[in-house]
Amino acid sequence: MLRALFYxxxxxxxxxxxxxxxxxxxxxxxxxxxxxxxxxxKEVGELWEGLxxxxxxxxxxxxxxxxxCGLVLGIFQWFPETHKRRLRLxxxxxxxxxxxxxxxxxxxxxxxxxxxxxxxxxxxxxxxxRFPGEIVTALxxxxxxxxxxxxxxxxxxxxxxxxxxxxxxxxxxxLVVGFYxxxxxxxxxxxxxxxxxxxxxxxxxxxIMLFLPVMRAKRGGSL
Amino acid sequence: xxxxxxxxxxxxxxxxxxxxxxxxxxxxMDGQQERVQMVYSSVAQSFLFWTQDRYGRDSYHFExxxxxxxxxxxxxxxxxxxxDLVRWxxxxxxxxxxxxxxxxxxxxxxEIRMRPRSLGGPEIPLYHLLEAAxxxxxxxxxxxxxxxxxxxxxxxxxxxxxxxMEKSQSFTEALERADFHFPAKKAWGNPTTRKxxxxxxxxxDARGDLFHxxxxxxxxxxxxxxxxxxxxxxxxxxxxxxxxxxFGMLVDERGGVYRMNFPDYALKPLPLKGYDPSTMRxxxxxxxxxxxxxxxxxxxxxxxxxDHGDNMLKEKRMELDPVRSESARKMASFLFPFRIFQSxxxxxxxxxxxxxxxxxxxxxxxxxxxxxxxxxxxxRFLGISWKASPLDWLVAGGCGFFGLLAIIWAGHxxxxxxxxxxKA
Numbered sequence: 117m118l119r120a121l122f123y124x125x126x127x128x129x130x131x132x133x134x135x136x137x138x139x140x141x142x143x144x145x146x147x148x149x150x151x152x153x154x155x156x157x158k159e160v161g162e163l164w165e166g167l168x169x170x171x172x173x174x175x176x177x178x179x180x181x182x183x184x185c186g187l188v189l190g191i192f193q194w195f196p197e198t199h200k201r202r203l204r205l206x207x208x209x210x211x212x213x214x215x216x217x218x219x220x221x222x223x224x225x226x227x228x229x230x231x232x233x234x235x236x237x238x239x240x241x242x243x244x245x246r247f248p249g250e251i252v253t254a255l256x257x258x259x260x261x262x263x264x265x266x267x268x269x270x271x272x273x274x275x276x277x278x279x280x281x282x283x284x285x286x287x288x289x290x291l292v293v294g295f296y297x298x299x300x301x302x303x304x305x306x307x308x309x310x311x312x313x314x315x316x317x318x319x320x321x322x323x324i325m326l327f328l329p330v331m332r333a334k335r336g337g338s339l
Numbered sequence: 340x341x342x343x344x345x346x347x348x349x350x351x352x353x354x355x356x357x358x359x360x361x362x363x364x365x366x367x368m369d370g371q372q373e374r375v376q377m378v379y380s381s382v383a384q385s386f387l388f389w390t391q392d393r394y395g396r397d398s399y400h401f402e403x404x405x406x407x408x409x410x411x412x413x414x415x416x417x418x419x420x421x422x423d424l425v426r427w428x429x430x431x432x433x434x435x436x437x438x439x440x441x442x443x444x445x446x447x448x449x450e451i452r453m454r455p456r457s458l459g460g461p462e463i464p465l466y467h468l469l470e471a472a473x474x475x476x477x478x479x480x481x482x483x484x485x486x487x488x489x490x491x492x493x494x495x496x497x498x499x500x501x502x503x504m505e506k507s508q509s510f511t512e513a514l515e516r517a518d519f520h521f522p523a524k525k526a527w528g529n530p531t532t533r534k535x536x537x538x539x540x541x542x543x544d545a546r547g548d549l550f551h552x553x554x555x556x557x558x559x560x561x562x563x564x565x566x567x568x569x570x571x572x573x574x575x576x577x578x579x580x581x582x583x584x585x586f587g588m589l590v591d592e593r594g595g596v597y598r599m600n601f602p603d604y605a606l607k608p609l610p611l612k613g614y615d616p617s618t619m620r621x622x623x624x625x626x627x628x629x630x631x632x633x634x635x636x637x638x639x640x641x642x643x644x645x646d647h648g649d650n651m652l653k654e655k656r657m658e659l660d661p662v663r664s665e666s667a668r669k670m671a672s673f674l675f676p677f678r679i680f681q682s683x684x685x686x687x688x689x690x691x692x693x694x695x696x697x698x699x700x701x702x703x704x705x706x707x708x709x710x711x712x713x714x715x716x717x718x719r720f721l722g723i724s725w726k727a728s729p730l731d732w733l734v735a736g737g738c739g740f741f742g743l744l745a746i747i748w749a750g751h752x753x754x755x756x757x758x759x760x761x762k763a
Contacts, residue, residue: 306461
């Protein structure tokens, strides 16, 4: 039954996953070309100065990819459930509600995370071929909060689509946007290094809370 | 699971609300402060003030309040406005009994500014070590970067990202001969070519000793700057100046601040009481006659004037109009029992640090009580028993209005499915 449930989610997400994979690949190609252009056009010392002293991030625009993945997969996975009470139908499967929600959410998070990880690994490889480990480590530190923002956007989208009350959807969306702003507040690459665990814990809270709107959708909730 | 999920939602909401609501509140309520600069005039032997009001209007006046024009202000500060005075032909030949030569004045006047933010923050542990004696007039950025965080010094060539083994070995040996212990904890320098010469890096070794590392004609010159310095080094602000009076400023782990004198690295504690480098800004200005230390706090400005032997001559503290009014602070204490900061003045990291409101404890208590009463009214409105979810009372009582809003947003989930409408 669990395998069937996972397969059902995969069928919903396979095309968006594939398209996002292609977009990720395109983003990596562009990142590689940008780096090649910077090396060719800029004086090499200037490029290193920017990376080390000014802590510039030529890869910054590519860090949006995990967030985009979270948003798209969240919409494609949960929007169909809002039609014709499909979510309620799913919750009437002969499995514990907790397990059903866990499998469905874990599938979405797993796919978001795998796309983000593959993209992050590709970026690290691109920079690792030309720069020393310290610069690649900085890239990894910059990627981590972006990945958390992706997971937060996935959970936020799921929560907004599943909620039963409009005011709660709007309030929830505002809170998730607030958290997204906290995770993308800028600064040097390793700005989140000291408190990444706290931000991760907060993202975990957002994942755990997804059970709440699902239960509200099933049982009906009070104000 | 529903209960856990509900409290996870509350925790998430509380953190986000405690980050943003106080920020929005103070964006709306913060007042505007006049810009004030307090300086000491060795000519008038008194403090002078420049203020700029919220409309950008400048005014200059004495300590007594007597106003003057901009030209008179400049004439009283010959070391600060030397170029203007030379242009007007008004440069005095002597000030306070000391001969003034406009040609060499730039060597005598030095200014160092220190901000809390410069004390800490994320950095990439690769360093640009400039060539200090290339034989050319201008400094050049190096063609390699230095890694000191391993068991040896490694120069990485910029053109291909590979280590320069020969140079790395020569620098490692030079550092080890000077009793340097790898790996380096931190290194400070001033990696720019916009300076008259280069003083290289000040490197903190694995034991906490401070070394001065320079590159002279491709070779390492290493000197032990500080050995067995008990408070420990937190930060070194390196600044090359033609006068070569000091290497820069040093901040220790206990918050003590010192001038590191040239050429013996002797530390001279700054004659400042109550200066906290983690929260206050400092401007040190040296001229041929005195040292001026300006400490800037949120609502106060302190100027300490000493002679070159660091004997205090004058000191003045000036309270500025508070940016935040008392009524706004009281309102904030009522609404927000704590707030969460992402950034702090002395760090470039984006953390999540809670700061409990301590301004008006009674008002904060009243706010928490009001949140509890709000929860009581809300439950009464919904017809929920006061015994249900007892932890909610703790959330509202501990987190005030953040908790109340989080509880309202998280809502309740009935234990069983509600009967369908019309069938009840």
